[in-house]
Amino acid sequence: MSLPHPLKDLPLDHIGVATPDLDAASAPFELLGLPRDGDDEELSHQGVRVRAFRSGESLVELLEPTTPESPIRSFLERRGPGLHHLALRVTRLEAEVARLKAAGARFVSDAPRGGRHGTRVVFLHPKWAGGVLVELVEHPTHTP
Ligand SMILES: CC[C@@H](C(=O)O)C(=O)SCCNC(=O)CCNC(=O)[C@H](O)C(C)(C)COP(=O)(O)OP(=O)(O)OC[C@H]1O[C@@H](n2cnc3c(N)ncnc32)[C@H](O)[C@@H]1OP(=O)(O)O
Numbered sequence: 001m002s003l004p005h006p007l008k009d010l011p012l013d014h015i016g017v018a019t020p021d022l023d024a025a026s027a028p029f030e031l032l033g034l035p036r037d038g039d040d041e042e043l044s045h046q047g048v049r050v051r052a053f054r055s056g057e058s059l060v061e062l063l064e065p066t067t068p069e070s071p072i073r074s075f076l077e078r079r080g081p082g083l084h085h086l087a088l089r090v091t092r093l094e095a096e097v098a099r100l101k102a103a104g105a106r107f108v109s110d111a112p113r114g115g116r117h118g119t120r121v122v123f124l125h126p127k128w129a130g131g132v133l134v135e136l137v138e139h140p141t142h143t144p
């Protein structure tokens with residue numbers, strides 16, 4: 001599959017890792033020497049508590065479920081701890097969603113939701129992306 005891309009590359013923003021315990025899952029990354037990226041955050045509408053570690057231009061995002069309905073809880077029950085999603089950075093989320101929809105992509109939901117640290121995110125369905133849950137993430141723009 002090849003889609004013409006009018007905007008730019010989509011760099012890897014982060015890799016999401018599902019865990020039942022943020023502190024336990026943090027230990028190997030701390031030992032590896034990855035620095036924390038900001039504070040932990042709880043996102044009730046996603047049913048997760050999140051902690052991130054920086055690796056170059058990208059992050060490792062640890063996700064712990066906080067509600068029975070959390071997608072991380074069902075993932076842990078079904079597959080156990082481990083790689084959950086990859087996130088690609090976009091500069092214009094709605095334009096990217098429109099482009100992919102026109103090309104037949106399948107979204108979990110194409111309505112942007114709030115992500116970590118003021119980002120906006122949408123998820124492409126893992127059944128569409130060869131068994132990989134793909135997040136598109138747009139960072140807030142900072143105007144002086
Ligand atoms: C911190 C906030 C934010 C950020 O800023 O970065 C986040 O990252 S939030 C992360 C948590 N939120 C989400 O994951 C939201 C999007 N995900 C979903 O809505 C659901 O997880 C899902 C993808 C729609 C799956 O939900 P559901 O259909 O209820 O789950 P099932 O267990 O029934 O799975 C159906 C089917 O899909 C496979 N699956 C599920 N999750 C994944 C996955 N992460 N990667 C690959 N495949 C996945 C699952 O195995 C099932 O397949 P079959 O077994 O073949 O039926």
Ligand SMILES: [Co+2]
Nearest residue numbers: 016061087135
């Ligand atoms: Co994410």
